[in-house]
Amino acid sequence: MRRITILGATGSIGQNTIDLIARQPDRYHVVALTGGRNVAQLARDAIALRAEVAVTCYDDCRAELANLLSGTGIAVASGPAAVTEAASRPADWIMSAIVGVAGLAPGYAALSHGTTLALANKESLVTAGPILKSAATRHGTRLLPVDSEHSAVFQALVGEDIAAVERIVITASGGAFRDWPLDKLARATLAEASSHPNWAMGQRITIDSASMFNKALELIEAKELFGVRPDQIETVIHPESLIHALVGFRDGALMAHVGPPDMRHAIGYALHWPDRQHLPVERLDLAKIGQMTFRAPDPARYPALALARRVMEEGGLTGAAFNGAKEAALDAFIAGQIGFLDMARVVEATLDKMSSQDGLQNAAMSLDTVLQTDKLARIRAAESISDLG
Ligand code: NAD
Ligand code: MG
Numbered sequence: 001m002r003r004i005t006i007l008g009a010t011g012s013i014g015q016n017t018i019d020l021i022a023r024q025p026d027r028y029h030v031v032a033l034t035g036g037r038n039v040a041q042l043a044r045d046a047i048a049l050r051a052e053v054a055v056t057c058y059d060d061c062r063a064e065l066a067n068l069l070s071g072t073g074i075a076v077a078s079g080p081a082a083v084t085e086a087a088s089r090p091a092d093w094i095m096s097a098i099v100g101v102a103g104l105a106p107g108y109a110a111l112s113h114g115t116t117l118a119l120a121n122k123e124s125l126v127t128a129g130p131i132l133k134s135a136a137t138r139h140g141t142r143l144l145p146v147d148s149e150h151s152a153v154f155q156a157l158v159g160e161d162i163a164a165v166e167r168i169v170i171t172a173s174g175g176a177f178r179d180w181p182l183d184k185l186a187r188a189t190l191a192e193a194s195s196h197p198n199w200a201m202g203q204r205i206t207i208d209s210a211s212m213f214n215k216a217l218e219l220i221e222a223k224e225l226f227g228v229r230p231d232q233i234e235t236v237i238h239p240e241s242l243i244h245a246l247v248g249f250r251d252g253a254l255m256a257h258v259g260p261p262d263m264r265h266a267i268g269y270a271l272h273w274p275d276r277q278h279l280p281v282e283r284l285d286l287a288k289i290g291q292m293t294f295r296a297p298d299p300a301r302y303p304a305l306a307l308a309r310r311v312m313e314e315g316g317l318t319g320a321a322f323n324g325a326k327e328a329a330l331d332a333f334i335a336g337q338i339g340f341l342d343m344a345r346v347v348e349a350t351l352d353k354m355s356s357q358d359g360l361q362n363a364a365m366s367l368d369t370v371l372q373t374d375k376l377a378r379i380r381a382a383e384s385i386s387d388l389g
Helices: 012-022 039-048 059-069 080-088 101-112 122-138 148-156 203-211 213-226 263-272 303-314 318-334 342-357 367-388
Strands: 002-007 028-035 053-056 075-078 093-096 116-119 143-145 165-172 233-237 243-249 254-258
Touching: 002 012, 002 080, 002 101, 012 028, 012 039, 012 093, 012 263, 028 039, 028 080, 039 053, 039 059, 053 059, 053 080, 059 075, 075 080, 080 101, 093 101, 093 263, 101 116, 101 122, 101 318, 101 367, 116 122, 116 263, 122 143, 122 213, 122 318, 122 367, 143 148, 143 213, 143 263, 148 165, 148 213, 148 243, 148 254, 148 263, 165 213, 203 213, 203 318, 213 233, 213 303, 213 318, 213 342, 303 318, 303 342, 318 342, 318 367, 342 367
Parallel strands: 002 028, 002 093, 028 053, 053 075, 093 116, 116 143, 165 233
Antiparallel strands: 165 243, 243 254
């Protein structure tokens, strides 16, 4: 039996992971499931999968979870430290599907205990890529990408020499507003930003897709995962979301990964890696699809992409500052405090302030300095938000 833990089990990626695991109950032993406020879902899944422990990251949800699980023999815990403790329990494979920088400490703990880490939580690579990679090396374990674009690149690289790679092309759907007139974007509402044309995902990543902050995170994620130079990473708008990424080699060949927009493919690839096993995803009928289209992203529409370039060039703690500011700006947009286009303004102003005052590029990188930078970025972003008002 493979011992499995799912962090962020109640979210979109978590539920897709459970869908795959639940199809083969004899193959997997579930160690821990973690979630947030949706304790009913967490309890249901913990019972169905016979988990050892269920953890909510919120202490005020603990009593309700304990009540739902009483008499089942499933242990209950709460709070951020308990999530990290769950990630530290002996397991063979952990899915990190928490949203935001909150996924960093648990993911790091999993690697430090030698557990294979399937990483959907892109924020941990953006903020602390070098730390996670060196933890994986030190503890003789692997980090497997789950973001669909990065899984696609990972698959295109099987059997290849990374030195032969000329470029990586990350595709982007263009998000909810790809065809909106530019002057309407400033007035985009939360509801409009929260619906994605192709993918069903959590609310935060869906809004990040509309602003392309998600793609910005993914460009940085690609640099951290594959160790290529920033100028080797490109993005192209591909509205159909069928090609997830392409890898260009020095002989001019471009290897594309094609599949339906279903995260169970990337999750399943990481689950069964290095094997390939049957997955319950749609098989594409290319003749029916007929055509796929591509276009260059408009920098005026997507200022997040230029910010990603800056982060990739500057390196160091800039990724932590970028992500912290982005999370704070997204919170403010969700709370109705700032407009859709203000998010990029806030992130840029925060990076400007922090690069000059807080020396991000040359600071030593550790889990502590990353988390401190994240906190500081949220404070600086809050200042920028009140400057806007
Ligand atoms: P989601 O919002 O649907 O789920 C997030 C999960 O994290 C939930 O279980 C929630 O309870 C938990 N969580 C939230 N805040 C937490 C905290 N502070 N501490 C501990 N747990 C917390 O999100 P999602 O769409 O499943 O995305 C999860 C991660 O995967 C994100 O990093 C996202 O960028 C990445 N990702 C998602 C998709 C997708 O298709 N949804 C695709 C690629 C990458
Ligand atoms: Mg993605």
